[in-house]
Amino acid sequence: MVKIVIDPSCINQGGSTYDDTEVLNRIKALEGKTDNFVSEVTVSREGDKVKLKYTRVDGTSSEVEFDDKDTISMAYDDSALRARIEALEAKPDKDTVYDDTEVKNRLTALEAKEDSDKQTLTLTGNELSISNGNSVTLPVGVGKEFVVTSDTEGVVVTKAETDSTTTYNVNLDDALNKFYKKAETYTKKEVDNLLTTQENKATDLTVYKGTFTDKTKVKEGDFEGPNTPRITLTYSSSTGVGILKIDMKVMSPVAKSTIVANLPADAPVPVTLIESQVWVGNVDTSVWVDTGSRSLRMSYTANPDIFNKRIIINIPGIFKKV
Structure with missing residues (x-):
């Protein structure tokens, strides 16, 4: 206005x-x-x-009406979705909830059960028994019964038993009496035969000749001929005693544990390690043969003051044939 x-x-x-x-x-x-x-x-x-x-x-008011075919009005109908949700909510729960009551009860019962596996073995004499169980009677000894006898004339073996001990008594008196009685009647020929047998045993010797493996490092100490071998093993088969002799010269450096010589394949071998050490002036070296071996080894030797010097070593030992 x-x-x-x-x-x-x-x-x-x-x-x-x-x-x-x-x-x-x-x-x-x-x-x-x-x-x-x-x-x-x-x-x-x-x-x-x-x-x-x-x-x-x-x-005052007015009203206008017109046609509109281009605009589509569509209201969302959620009735189907609602029905499905309602059906799911109303569906009975068929999932099974695991009830572990019975298992727990059985475990509790097992834990409370007395342990009957704890058993004790008892040996009384030759009766072996087990607690909460049976018993058995063991045979005397292990395997076959232990028996002591003698097939020598004049030797008598007697057996005495107590509850826990078995004693064997060996009587040699009769056998010794027979021996001494026989000794009184030996002839000169029998005595000579005995002495000869013993002498043969004492002189039952065999000599085995060895060889050097690399003479540029270690070689014979002097000229080697048929009657003058420089590596020998003298062995007595009746006693097992042997003496290994090495006559050598070191010519150039030798590494530790180098095999410098070998005995022949039929030679006896040491029952245990044999070894010897030698000094040349202020320089030393050592040689040895391992148990069961036929190879002569040398320790580390590189000082030239020891080179081309004659070295003779004798190593005694107990040997055996293999």
Whole structure:
């Protein structure tokens, strides 16, 4: 609404009279005019029909209806989903919850059960028994019964037993008496035969000749001929005693445990390690033969002060044929 106010001084000036009737009428018409602004609008749809209704500020209302086939109104129908959810919620729970009560009870019973596996073996005499069980009678001795006898004339063996001990008594008196009695009647020929047999045993000797493996390192100490071998093992088969003799010269450096000579394949071997050490001035070296071996080894030798010096070593030992 527009309201116009006119100062009266502007209406009548200079003696002339202004007729403002038309202006006043037009002003009144404007003052009586109402703004045609709307205050509320609603929209509804039925099928393709769209209805638009609005209310003006003066309280009057209007309604407009038109067709709309381009806009598709589709309300989401969730009835099927709701039905499925309701069916799932109403479905009975068929899952089985494992009940371990029975197993726990059985475990508890087993834990509380007395351990009957703890048993003790007891041996009384030859009676072997087990606690909470049976017993057996063991045979005397292990395997076959231990028997002591003699097939020598004049030797008598007697057996005496107590509850826990078995004793064998060996009597040699009669055998010794027979021997001494026989000794009184030995002839000179029998005595000579005995002495010859013993002498043969004492002189039952065999000599085995060895060879050097690398004469650029270790060689014979002097000229070697058929009657002068420089490595020999003299062995007595009746006593097992042997003497290993080495006559040698070190010619160049020798690494530790180098095999410098070998005995023949038919030679007896040491029952245990045999070894000897030698000094030449302030320089030393050693040679040895391991148990069961036929190889002569040398320790580390590299000092030239020992080179080309004759060394003779004799090593006694107990040997055996293999």
